[in-house]
Structures are given as structure tokens and as C-alpha cells.
Amino acid sequence: MKPAPFAYHAPRSLDEAVAVLGEVGHDGKVLAGGQSLIPMLSMRLAAPAHLIDINQVAGLDTVTVTEDAVRVGATVRHRDVERSDEVYAALPLLRQALLNVAHPAIRNRGTTVGSIAHADAAGEMPSIAVLTDAIVEVQGPAGAREISAHDFFAGPLEIAIGADEVVVAVRFGRFPSGTRTGFTESARRRGDYALAGVGVALTCQEGAIARARAAYVSVTDVPSVLDLTAVLVGTTQADVAARADDLIGAVRAHVQPESDIHASADYRRMLAGELTRRLVAEVMAR
Numbered sequence: 564m565k566p567a568p569f570a571y572h573a574p575r576s577l578d579e580a581v582a583v584l585g586e587v588g589h590d591g592k593v594l595a596g597g598q599s600l601i602p603m604l605s606m607r608l609a610a611p612a613h614l615i616d617i618n619q620v621a622g623l624d625t626v627t628v629t630e631d632a633v634r635v636g637a638t639v640r641h642r643d644v645e646r647s648d649e650v651y652a653a654l655p656l657l658r659q660a661l662l663n664v665a666h667p668a669i670r671n672r673g674t675t676v677g678s679i680a681h682a683d684a685a686g687e688m689p690s691i692a693v694l695t696d697a698i699v700e701v702q703g704p705a706g707a708r709e710i711s712a713h714d715f716f717a718g719p720l721e722i723a724i725g726a727d728e729v730v731v732a733v734r735f736g737r738f739p740s741g742t743r744t745g746f747t748e749s750a751r752r753r754g755d756y757a758l759a760g761v762g763v764a765l766t767c768q769e770g771a772i773a774r775a776r777a778a779y780v781s782v783t784d785v786p787s788v789l790d791l792t793a794v795l796v797g798t799t800q801a802d803v804a805a806r807a808d809d810l811i812g813a814v815r816a817h818v819q820p821e822s823d824i825h826a827s828a829d830y831r832r833m834l835a836g837e838l839t840r841r842l843v844a845e846v847m848a849r
Contacts, residue, residue: 566604572615577702577731580617585704585727587613593729594618595638598665598673599681615729623731628653632698632734637677641670654737656695656744660687660762663746666754679715680730682722682785685756687748689716689786694762694778695735703728716785741773742766745846747838748780751825757781758826759818759834763842765795772798775843782818782835789817800847810843811836 574580584591592611594600595618603609617623623636626647633654635644644650645661657675664670664678664687678688679699692699692712699710701724710723712733717723724730738744748760760780766773775791775798794809820831 564605564607566601567607567610569604569611570613572613573619574615574617575619575621577620577622577729580615580620580729581702581704581727583613583615584729587615588726591615591726593680595677596640596672596674597677598669599677599683617729626650630737632736633657634732634734635675636732637730638674639676641673641675641678642667644675645670654695654735656691656738656746656762656764657735659744659746660691663687663748663757663760669754676730676733679712679733680722682716682718682720684719684783684785685781687746687757687760687762687780690760690762690778690780691735691746692733693786693788694764694776695738697736698734699730700732700734701728702731707731712786713788719784738764739766741768743846743849745842747842747845749834749838759820759831759838761814761835761838761842763791763839763846765843765846767847770799772796772847777814777839779818779835782820782831784819787817789814795843798847803844803847807840810840814839 572583590612594614594616618638623638625636627634628649641661645658651658678686679692697712699715701708743765746762748757750757757780759782763777765775772795775795777789794813798806814836815832818835820828822828
């Protein structure tokens with residue numbers, strides 16, 4: 564199929580982009596990488612009257628690493644974040660998760676911020692946003708504002724911004740010293756949407772877990788964090804197996820998968836628990 568007709572806009576500044584959005588409102592969609600939006604247009608799951616291409620807007624294509632965060636602009640490609648040694652040194656979890664995003668060809672074009680703005684709970688980057696306590700930077704007619712990632716996802720494919728606002732960057736929070744991270748998922752084929760996936764952040768002191776958090780892919784309606792500290796506090800590499808039943812039980816109680824043509828809800832729930840158990844053991848063994 565072909566997209567429904569639309570008017571194409573290519574603003575050169577952020578103010579111009581916001582002005583266009585202010586004019587067209589809910590009839591407009593913002594285009595960055597297009598790896599989610601264009602297929603939706605082609606299948607006519609979305610039919611905006613206006614497409615606002617922000618790729619020529621100056622200042623949206625940079626990555627900045629500070630002591631507290633990794634800031635990724637709205638037109639930065641997945642591949643640029645994945646390949647950045649500076650980003651990896653500051654926040655390894657980004658590369659760990661990005662390696663699971665679709666295929667290299669898609670990561671070459673798709674944007675990390677666009678994936679978060681798409682708000683698909685089957686995507687990897689929304690889960691990383693909540694796990695890192697990210698801050699979403701938004702610009703609208705009233706100026707700039709910031710939204711916590713925990714408040715940003717209003718529902719499946721729904722975000723808490725106005726029709727006249729555009730996401731300009733996401734600041735992923737860095738973890739405390741001593742934090743070990745990992746990401747894994749299970750899909751029928753490499754690059755397919757995951758049946759279930761999980762990212763973990765384990766903050767350790769003297770070889771034992773002091774704080775443990777996890778976020779999931781494809782098994783919750785919106786990205787959310789599961790605090791596993793009560794289950795894993797004091798756990799060392801030697802006794803991860805002894806906590807396995809409690810860990811899996813906590814995960815199964817947290818996730819809310821649905822059955823579809825790819826897997827049943829029960830299978831996804833089982834898979835989320837098992838992936839978490841394996842990943843915690845792997846991260847602690849590093």
C-alpha cells in the first residue's frame with residue numbers, strides 16, 4: 564500500500580518546526596528516522612495530513628556526555644549511539660540494548676529518541692528510558708519543558724505531550740559507581756520484535772547487590788521499572804541461584820503480557836522470569 568496524501572514540511576529551525584505543529588495540530592506527524600512512522604503510513608495505520616521532517620533542524624544531531632547523563636538529540640541515529648566509545652564508557656546499557664534493535668540497516672537510519680517517542684512497549688529504547696530515569700526534553704509554543712520518562716508514556720503508542728510540541732532530546736541518567744548492567748531478549752528470529760526482553764541495573768557494594776532494578780520489553784502495556792532490591796539485596800555471584808525462585812516470582816507478578824499469534828501470555832510471562840534469572844546471573848559473573 565501507499566501512504567495517504569499529505570503535505571510535506573522541512574523546517575530549518577526548531578522555532579519553525581514548532582510553528583508548523585502549532586498550525587496543523589493533531590493533523591501533523593514529526594518525521595526523524597522514519598523506521599516506525601513510514602511503515603505505519605504505508606499500511607495506513609496513520610494518515611496525517613501533514614508530515615514535519617526535522618532532519619534539517621540544527622542542533623538536534625548531537626550526543627553529549629556529562630557527569631550525570633548522556634544526552635541524545637532527536638535526529639541522532641541508533642548506530643551513532645551504539646558505536647560511540649564515549650557513550651559506552653559512560654552508560655554501557657545503551658549499547659547493550661541497541662545491539663538488539665532490529666537490524667543494522669534499520670539502526671543506520673532509525674533514531675533513538677524517535678523510538679522512545681513512538682512509545683511502543685515492544686521496543687527496546689522505551690524500557691531503557693525508564694530504567695535510566697531519563698528526562699525527555701520537549702519544545703512547544705510556550706517554550707521548553709522537561710518530562711520524566713516515568714510520566715512520558717501515557718499508554719500504548721501514546722505520549723504525554725501536546726500536539727504542538729516536539730521532542731528535542733532525551734537525557735539518559737548515569738548509574739552510580741559500582742553498577743553493572745545487561746540486556747537480553749528472546750525473538751523468533753534475530754531482529755524480530757522480542758517475545759520478551761529485559762534490561763537490568765545491579766548496583767553492588769563489596770561484591771554483593773545493594774540495589775537491583777529491571778525494565779521489560781513486550782510484556783507490559785507501558786514501560787515501567789521493577790524494583791528487585793528486596794529480592795536480591797545481599798546477593799553475591801555465588802548465591803544467585805538460591806534467589807532464583809523469589810526472583811522469578813517477582814517478575815511474573817510484575818509483567819502483564821497478552822496472548823497473540825506469536826506466543827501466549829503464559830509463555831511470555833515464563834520467558835520474562837527466566838530471562839531475568841539468566842541475565843542477573845550473567846551480569847553478576849562479569
